[in-house]
Amino acid sequence: MVKNTLPARPVGKTTKAKQRQQITTRLLEFSGLEANWDGDGADAVTEETLELAKRVAFSLIDADVNIDFCVPMRSGGVQFEFKLGGDCEMEVQPNGDIFFLSYDDAANLLSKEKLSLEQIKKHVGYPL
Numbered sequence: 001m002v003k004n005t006l007p008a009r010p011v012g013k014t015t016k017a018k019q020r021q022q023i024t025t026r027l028l029e030f031s032g033l034e035a036n037w038d039g040d041g042a043d044a045v046t047e048e049t050l051e052l053a054k055r056v057a058f059s060l061i062d063a064d065v066n067i068d069f070c071v072p073m074r075s076g077g078v079q080f081e082f083k084l085g086g087d088c089e090m091e092v093q094p095n096g097d098i099f100f101l102s103y104d105d106a107a108n109l110l111s112k113e114k115l116s117l118e119q120i121k122k123h124v125g126y127p128l
């Protein structure tokens with residue numbers, strides 16, 4: 001099986017409308033990933049996960065968060081990377097769970113919190 005590796009293409013700082021367009025395009029790329037897309041047993045990303053990931057991304061963008069990277073996860077989820085006073089991630093899992101993770105300057109995990117879609121704006125609306 002040929003490995004299908006998607007680079008962790010940066011989304012980049014831009015207008016909210018442009019960033020929404022870039023995220024939508026990036027998530028469409030993930031819809032073409034089949035099971036074992038990494039050659040090491042990764043799960044495919046489902047349409048339901050992609051739709052939730054898009055809603056999460058748009059909530060982040062609406063909260064003035066600049067998403068640096070958007071990557072598929074081996075679990076079939078989607079991960080967004082950004083900065084809020086430090087390195088942060090938002091993970092959208094295939095079961096619908098959403099996790100917010102923050103790291104210190106040495107890349108040590110500081111916190112991992114499960115959030116609802118409604119909590120995202122409130123949670124990221126202040127610097128950590």
